[in-house]
Amino acid sequence: MIHIEDLSFTYRGETRPALEHITLTVPDGGFLGIIGPAGAGKTTLARAISGIIPHHYPGDYYGSVTVNGLDTVDTPLIDLSRQVGMVFQDVESQIISSVVEDEILYGLENFGVPKEEIPRRIDEALRQAGIADLRDRSISSLSGGQRQKVAIASIVALRPRVLALDEPTGELDPRSSRQVFQLMKALNEETGITVIIVEQKIMLLCEFARQLAVLSGGRICRQGETREVLAHAEELENVGVNCPRVVTLSRILTEKTGEQQPVCVNLDEAEKMARRFIP
Amino acid sequence: MIQLEHVHFAYPAQGPSVQDVSFHIRKGEFVALLGANGAGKTTTVRLIDGLIRPTAGRVLIHGMDTATTSVSQRARMVGFLFQNPDRQICKNTVREEILFGLKATRGEEDESRLQARTEEILADFSFTGDEEPFSLSRGQRQRVALASVLAIEPEILILDEPTTGLDYLECCHIMDHIRRMNEEKQVTVVMVCHDMEVVLDYAQRALVMAGGKLLADGPVREIFRNNPVMELASILPPQIIGLGQRLGGAFAEEDSPAGMAGAILAAAGKGGKRDE
Numbered sequence: 001m002i003h004i005e006d007l008s009f010t011y012r013g014e015t016r017p018a019l020e021h022i023t024l025t026v027p028d029g030g031f032l033g034i035i036g037p038a039g040a041g042k043t044t045l046a047r048a049i050s051g052i053i054p055h056h057y058p059g060d061y062y063g064s065v066t067v068n069g070l071d072t073v074d075t076p077l078i079d080l081s082r083q084v085g086m087v088f089q090d091v092e093s094q095i096i097s098s099v100v101e102d103e104i105l106y107g108l109e110n111f112g113v114p115k116e117e118i119p120r121r122i123d124e125a126l127r128q129a130g131i132a133d134l135r136d137r138s139i140s141s142l143s144g145g146q147r148q149k150v151a152i153a154s155i156v157a158l159r160p161r162v163l164a165l166d167e168p169t170g171e172l173d174p175r176s177s178r179q180v181f182q183l184m185k186a187l188n189e190e191t192g193i194t195v196i197i198v199e200q201k202i203m204l205l206c207e208f209a210r211q212l213a214v215l216s217g218g219r220i221c222r223q224g225e226t227r228e229v230l231a232h233a234e235e236l237e238n239v240g241v242n243c244p245r246v247v248t249l250s251r252i253l254t255e256k257t258g259e260q261q262p263v264c265v266n267l268d269e270a271e272k273m274a275r276r277f278i279p
Numbered sequence: 280m281i282q283l284e285h286v287h288f289a290y291p292a293q294g295p296s297v298q299d300v301s302f303h304i305r306k307g308e309f310v311a312l313l314g315a316n317g318a319g320k321t322t323t324v325r326l327i328d329g330l331i332r333p334t335a336g337r338v339l340i341h342g343m344d345t346a347t348t349s350v351s352q353r354a355r356m357v358g359f360l361f362q363n364p365d366r367q368i369c370k371n372t373v374r375e376e377i378l379f380g381l382k383a384t385r386g387e388e389d390e391s392r393l394q395a396r397t398e399e400i401l402a403d404f405s406f407t408g409d410e411e412p413f414s415l416s417r418g419q420r421q422r423v424a425l426a427s428v429l430a431i432e433p434e435i436l437i438l439d440e441p442t443t444g445l446d447y448l449e450c451c452h453i454m455d456h457i458r459r460m461n462e463e464k465q466v467t468v469v470m471v472c473h474d475m476e477v478v479l480d481y482a483q484r485a486l487v488m489a490g491g492k493l494l495a496d497g498p499v500r501e502i503f504r505n506n507p508v509m510e511l512a513s514i515l516p517p518q519i520i521g522l523g524q525r526l527g528g529a530f531a532e533e534d535s536p537a538g539m540a541g542a543i544l545a546a547a548g549k550g551g552k553r554d555e
Contacts, residue, residue, distance in 0.1 A: 036446075037446040037447070037448055037449075038416045038417065038418050038445070038446045038449060039416055089444075143316065144316075167444075170443070170444050171443065171444075173315065173316045173473050174473050174514075174515065175315060175316075175513060176316070200444075200445075200446055200447075202447075203518075240446055240447055240448040241446075241447060242447040244518060245476065245517065245518045245519050245535075245536050246518050246519070246522065246536075248536040249519065249522075249536040249539055249540055251536075252536055252537055252540040253540050253543065253544070256540060256544060257544070267518060267521050267522055267525065270518070270522050271522060271525050271526065274522065274526055274530070274539075274543050275526075277543045277544065277546060277547040278526070278543065278546045278547065279546065279547070
């Protein structure tokens with residue numbers, strides 16, 4: 001479980017806090033989406049969860065973040081990294097090997113995983129990431145989506161309890177973006193890993209995340225179960241988060257009929273809602 | 280304005296990436312180029328920009344063949360906004376950045392005139408000019424890149440995924456500005472974009488590519504309703520159009536949430552009572 005209690009953080013040299021009074025709980029096995037306009041503090045929050053803040057980025061830190069009972073301020077980063085794996089938007093910056101298998105091996109060796117266990121871990125990570133067929137490929141021959149899956153596999157091999165991803169689909173096309181989300185969903189369901197994902201693609205978040213946190217100006221302006229949050233579509237639009245258009249359709253129908261309509265997160269649900277009206 | 284005639288292009292040591300593509304874009308059009316990764320979209324916009332030349336066929340800009348026009352001639356006519364603004368920003372202040380681009384393309388003009396043009400575009404984008412590009416947010420840096428492209432007053436503006444990495448408001452700022460240039464100055468816009476809601480909101484015409492070939496060409500709303508084309512190009516149409524296609528009949532005409540809500544309520548009204 002991740003528990004954030006009244007967290008405020010100001011980067012050294014800055015006057016404006018990047019995060020203010022954040023309180024948030026993510027249950028074990030949860031799937032949380034973090035969304036908000038540029039500069040809202042999304043990346044800072046992901047860094048605080050992984051412990052990179054305050055260990056790598058100094059600044060004024062108030063409040064606390066605990067990951068599975070470990071306070072991130074008191075726990076060395078090396079121990080935290082066994083709990084939380086982090087995946088970044090810029091795939092290139094986190095891949096260091098030239099062949100897929102070596103990339104996964106590298107992390108396992110660094111974590112001191114016993115030699116005899118390594119082959120099994122590599123097999124498992126490749127299978128879980130759905131890239132068993134890419135094992136011997138050179139990374140330079142892979143597409144952006146495939147590279148991001150390699151980055152995820154190399155983190156998953158370390159068996160963290162939490163996976164934090166900072167805009168992992170930022171540079172991917174719609175099909176690869178969806179595949180990354182499908183992979184996170186499968187990992188979440190199969191291994192029970194907690195997924196925390198910072199993302200701008202609201203349609204994907206709505207479909208895959210069970211919990212949403214909306215950030216604006218360093219504060220959480222809305223958090224809760226995904227549909228609950230989306231029920232406040234107008235408020236989200238005011239802070240610069242556009243809702244999927246089927247959500248807007250639910251909102252307009254709710255206003256016009258005076259009856260609460262279901263908050264639809266995909267076309268199947270929107271079709272069901274529409275058909276209830278159509279004789 | 281932009282004419283491609285049976286254009287082929289192959290990168291060295293790779294298969295063909297554009298095959299027998301022909302189309303004609305007129306002055307003042309706002310065209311979106313759609314298709315999956317590897318469909319040939321980026322190659323096509325590079326051919327229009329003259330960054331690469333066709334291995335067969337012709338690309339004509341204003342009737343001039345890109346095979347024979349100079350880079351500087353084209354740079355005055357065609358502005359190119361890349362996906363990543365950091366690829367085109369190289370100066371320490373926004374003012375220097377814009378002036379740099381102007382001197383590179385309109386160097387033959389009076390310096391005072393280029394300076395005046397710089398101030399004009401700074402005002403247009405509400406920049407003071409003293410901002411340091413790399414201390415700005417990604418969305419602001421993309422606006423700097425757009426400002427320096429528009430400063431040159433190109434007749435054709437090419438956008439390669441201009442809204443990637445931007446949040447919703449930043450995306451609207453960029454796209455609204457481009458629409459204004461298109462409507463007021465008749466700038467011809469050719470845009471590669473993966474966000475179909477943005478395409479629906481801003482573009483008038485869509486060219487769909489798959490496997491290096493031109494698959495379809497027509498008004499955006501018609502193209503999005505062409506299910507076989509959408510499937511072949513592996514494109515998910517905008518949500519409301521997708522919903523309309525599923526519901527059929529009059530619903531298939533709608534493309535906005537408000538319009539769809541109206542159609543749904545009208546249908547419910549005609550049927551008298553709802554079933555719940």
